[in-house]
Amino acid sequence: METDLCLESSLWVGNKRHRAVLTGWHFKWTEVDKKNRDKKTVSVPVSEVVGVEEGRVEILPRKSAEDTDKDFTVFYVKRSSSGGSYGLLWRLGRIQFSCPSRALRDQWTKQLRTALKTHSPLRPHKLLVFINPFGGKGKGRQIYHSLVAPLFELAGISCHVIVTERANQARDHLLKKDLAGFDGVVCVGGDGMFSELLHGLIGRTQQEAGLCENDPAVTLQPCPLHIGIIPAGSTDCVCYATVGVVDPVTSALHIIIGDSQPLDVCSVHHASALVRYSVSMVGYGFYGDVLAESEKHRWMGPLRYDYSVRFVQCFCTVVYLSNRSYAGIVEYLPADPLFSSPRDKTRCLSGCSVCSRSTERLFPQSSESGSLYSSHFSQLSADSEGEWVSVEGRFRCVSLTCMSSSCARSPLGLSPSAHLADGTGDLILVWDTHPLAFLKFLHRHTSTQDQFDLPFVEVHRVKAVRFSLPKNRDEEGQEEARGASVGTDEEERGYVDAIGRVDSQQHLADGTAGRDQTGKQKTAAPFLCGLCCRKPPSESVWNCDGEILPFTEILCRIHGQLVRLYARGIEDGAAIDSCSQEIDESTARCSRY
Ligand SMILES: Nc1ncnc2c1ncn2[C@@H]1O[C@H](COP(=O)(O)OP(=O)(O)OP(=O)(O)O)[C@@H](O)[C@H]1O
Numbered sequence: 001m002e003t004d005l006c007l008e009s010s011l012w013v014g015n016k017r018h019r020a021v022l023t024g025w026h027f028k029w030t031e032v033d034k035k036n037r038d039k040k041t042v043s044v045p046v047s048e049v050v051g052v053e054e055g056r057v058e059i060l061p062r063k064s065a066e067d068t069d070k071d072f073t074v075f076y077v078k079r080s081s082s083g084g085s086y087g088l089l090w091r092l093g094r095i096q097f098s099c100p101s102r103a104l105r106d107q108w109t110k111q112l113r114t115a116l117k118t119h120s121p122l123r124p125h126k127l128l129v130f131i132n133p134f135g136g137k138g139k140g141r142q143i144y145h146s147l148v149a150p151l152f153e154l155a156g157i158s159c160h161v162i163v164t165e166r167a168n169q170a171r172d173h174l175l176k177k178d179l180a181g182f183d184g185v186v187c188v189g190g191d192g193m194f195s196e197l198l199h200g201l202i203g204r205t206q207q208e209a210g211l212c213e214n215d216p217a218v219t220l221q222p223c224p225l226h227i228g229i230i231p232a233g234s235t236d237c238v239c240y241a242t243v244g245v246v247d248p249v250t251s252a253l254h255i256i257i258g259d260s261q262p263l264d265v266c267s268v269h270h271a272s273a274l275v276r277y278s279v280s281m282v283g284y285g286f287y288g289d290v291l292a293e294s295e296k297h298r299w300m301g302p303l304r305y306d307y308s309v310r311f312v313q314c315f316c317t318v319v320y321l322s323n324r325s326y327a328g329i330v331e332y333l334p335a336d337p338l339f340s341s342p343r344d345k346t347r348c349l350s351g352c353s354v355c356s357r358s359t360e361r362l363f364p365q366s367s368e369s370g371s372l373y374s375s376h377f378s379q380l381s382a383d384s385e386g387e388w389v390s391v392e393g394r395f396r397c398v399s400l401t402c403m404s405s406s407c408a409r410s411p412l413g414l415s416p417s418a419h420l421a422d423g424t425g426d427l428i429l430v431w432d433t434h435p436l437a438f439l440k441f442l443h444r445h446t447s448t449q450d451q452f453d454l455p456f457v458e459v460h461r462v463k464a465v466r467f468s469l470p471k472n473r474d475e476e477g478q479e480e481a482r483g484a485s486v487g488t489d490e491e492e493r494g495y496v497d498a499i500g501r502v503d504s505q506q507h508l509a510d511g512t513a514g515r516d517q518t519g520k521q522k523t524a525a526p527f528l529c530g531l532c533c534r535k536p537p538s539e540s541v542w543n544c545d546g547e548i549l550p551f552t553e554i555l556c557r558i559h560g561q562l563v564r565l566y567a568r569g570i571e572d573g574a575a576i577d578s579c580s581q582e583i584d585e586s587t588a589r590c591s592r593y
Pocket of ligand 1: 131132133134135136137164165166167168188189190191192193194196232233234235236546
């Protein structure tokens with residue numbers, strides 16, 4: 001129960017008397033009838049008050065202000081169902097109060113502003129905003145100026161806005177220009193723009209810390225600036241996975257109130273050099289092939305965005321590519337199974353306890369920002385090398401994701417129980433199987449059916465992954481062309497490499513996926529049709545957050561909570577509904593609001 005009462009008085013909304021109460025953490029107002037009985041209460045956490053203005057003020061659709069000396073207007077976050085998406089839409093709530101005297105009005109505005117400063121320490125004052133004028137449907141500028149800028153102005157945030165003129169301009173700016181005075185960086189665009197900010201900020205932070213990004217064993221320094229995403233792209237997966245909806249106003253309000261969501265980042269290396277950072281998916285096999293195939297259709301120009309063309313194209317591509325499998329060696333460093341598991345059926349939602357415990361584990365003495373990494377933390381230390389697990393065989397796809405990677409078409413995502421900020425990623429291995437079985441696996445991503453509950457699919461929670469090609473892959477390629485089963489000598493002997501990694505066969509002892517009963521890995525009988533009877537290539541490509549990587553043999557390492565977004569994870573709609581901001585007297589004791 002809150003005891004730190006700051007102010008309480010009668011206020012009027014129109015001609016209705018309300019009892020308004022400001023405690024340390026909440027501002028609430030209750031309509032009272034003529035007999036002094038409470039009717040409806042609205043309660044808003046102080047941290048979700050967007051702004052307080054003297055007079056009668058309106059912001060949207062356009063700004064208007066009437067400077068009356070006994071009135072004040074409070075703007076706050078108001079939630080509504082998103083009608084389909086997993087998360088909740090945030091809207092700007094507005095309430096206009098009248099006081100009996102100017103002195104009381106001044107007291108209310110002063111106390112509310114003081115409470116805001118005290119309870120929202122991470123609210124940004126100055127932001128650097130990059131708008132991609134060509135992202136998505138090319139509406140980035142319009143979205144920013146009509147929906148977002150008025151909200152930032154209301155909240156007193158000053159913005160330096162740059163409309164990009166070329167790809168990588170935002171990344172280069174962050175790497176080279178003076179960033180002093182900025183609290184955060186915002187992109188108005190899609191996942192490609194977010195990726196530019198990610199690379200720019202991480203690179204800049206390591207440069208300043210004198211750390212080498214190329215060395216996967218180096219513990220990178222977390223970025224001090226927050227990243228905000230105003231979704232205006234054609235793919236807004238990072239926004240969806242961290243907010244739960246793709247909506248510019250919702251995202252702008254998260255930025256304004258200074259929400260802070262840490263995010264794990266995967267660094268991808270090849271031959272001792274950093275290739276890219278990823279937050280969403282690094283995928284080989286099917287996901288790489290789909291991206292490579294879609295790149296081929298760039299010649300179609302805008303026609304490739306036509307829905308009917310896309311549908312036919314998509315269907316043919318999936319059928320065509322679902323027949324391919326690739327030989328590879330996957331080595332992975334498992335995460336501690338005591339903390340969580342990819343099959344534990346939990347969802348990483350706002351206030352996730354797994355991620356909070358990870359924060360304590362990763363940064364034992366952490367304050368909100370500051371020097372976050374413990375010097376003891378080194379996931380790739382010599383101690384943990386012995387825990388590596390290795391598997392070898394033919395895969396339909398190999399993917400690693402640092403988050404659920406949910407999106408509008410796949411509301412639960414690639415790995416529904418993955419966490420945003422627990423310092424791990426989920427490695428999904430889909431062994432070679434019949435194309436129809438693989439299509440079943442793919443289809444399950446669009447429903448609530450468990451895509452991991454299939455005999456040819458494995459999922460592991462990991463801290464690092466290495467992928468390499470088998471040394472005798474040319475022979476394999478020839479055998480594959482003849483449609484014969486492949487069982488390499490190494491598989492029959494059991495694979496133990498020079499640094500003593502665990503034999504994969506042992507690890508998969510219970511699984512029959514991709515193997516026959518003698519333990520040899522088997523190749524599914526080829527599925528023949530007019531579309532896919534061509535000899536498939538012996539190597540696929542890596543799809544890293546929508547970009548094709550130029551290398552096949554890579555090492556990925558997950559860096560726990562390397563960046564922070566202005567977000568709070570997906571809010572549990574059911575919990576918020578049962579604890580609504582507008583509370584009847586019967587439910588007025590709800591502790592959350
Ligand atoms: N002014 C510009 N001209 C050309 N390309 C740009 C410009 N500004 C940014 N870009 C690049 O455009 C790419 C796509 O941008 P963005 O992510 O905003 O839109 P998108 O429609 O979601 O695209 P994607 O399908 O790649 O996600 C980014 O990788 C970014 O580097």
